[in-house]
Amino acid sequence: MNRHTRKMLLNIATGVAVAATAVVVxxxxxxxxxxxxxxxxxxxxxxxxxxxxxxxxxxxxxxxxxxxxxxxxxxxxxxxxxxxxxxxxxxxxxxxxxxxxxxxxxxxxxxxxxxxxxxxxxxQPQPQPRPPVVQPLPQPVFGEVCFYDRTRFRGTSFCLESGDNIRNLGDWADRISSVENDDGLQVQVCSESNYRNCRTYTTSASSLGDFDDYIVSIRVR
CATH class of the missing domain: 2.30.30.40 (SH3 Domains)
Structure with missing residues (x-):
């Protein structure tokens, strides 16, 4: 390679380097x-x-x-x-x-x-997809509810658990006066058998008002 060719290539390389620097700055x-x-x-x-x-x-x-x-x-x-x-x-x-x-x-x-x-x-870094949010399965509610034949949770009583159902209370028909439901179960009390004419409690009731001594069937959920 002769001197003229080397000089020309050197000038080209220098020009490219300067141009690259200009792009950066x-x-x-x-x-x-x-x-x-x-x-x-x-x-x-x-x-x-x-x-x-x-x-x-x-x-x-x-x-x-x-x-x-x-x-x-x-x-x-x-x-x-x-x-x-x-x-x-x-x-x-x-x-x-x-x-x-x-x-x-x-x-x-x-x-x-x-x-x-x-x-x-x-x-720019692309955001990574978020993992799907898995909702926990609802946990079954365990507990019991107790029924008394007198107001303010007094007298003779019996208790049921979540899932229990009684279509006809038999000897306990028209005797219940208060409900103790500390576990917050859904309690449906009905004035007729087979769960007709009902009301629902999710808390305790020391007195049942017009349903006092007027309950014939019960469902607990």
Whole structure:
């Protein structure tokens, strides 16, 4: 390879490297990601507090984020453009992670081995589908309810459990005056046999009112 050819290839390679650097530092407007300023913040000439303040942008201002470096992002807005802390930016209505702000806007710039770039909102991590919520099966209700032949849970009594049914109380027909239902079962008391003309209790009743001594059939659920 002669000297002229080597020189020409070297110039081409240098031009490509410069062009690539320009792409990293100066992103085209088409690649900018929208953002919103979440609080009044200084706009600086560089990515750090050691750079001078060139403007102040107010909370709620919509900006175009051109690139991010470290915990700082370069924004384009009405007035002087510059660098702001990523802590004062949101992307898509969500706070920006100050340690990796580029991920929120779909690009990253800078790396331990030299400039890197990944442009496009589509590069953001996609949310993983949530596992289906499995509702627990209803647990059977265990307990008992007791029936007394006097008010206020006094006198002779008998008890039934959940699932018990009596179509006709026989000797206990028209004798029940109070119901003790501490377990909150659904108790249906009826003034006629075969569960007709009924009312339902889910709590204890020290007196049954017009159903006092007027119960012939019972269902407990």
């Amino acid at each position: 100066f992103l085209p407007a088409a690649y900018a990601a929208p953002g919103v300023v979440t609080g009044n913040v200084n706009v600086r000439s560089g990515p750090g507090t050691n750079y001078g303040v060139i403007d102040v942008v107010t909370r709620g201002t919509q900006v175009d984020v051109q690139q991010c470096q470290g915990s700082w992002c370069y924004i384009n807005k009405s007035g002087p453009d510059g660098w702001v802390s990523a802590s004062y930016l949101s992307a898509g209505g969500r706070p920006v992670n100050p340690s990796q702000p580029g991920l929120s806007f779909g690009f990253t710039i800078g790396g331990p081995n030299g400039p890197q770039i990944s442009i496009g909102v589509g590069n």
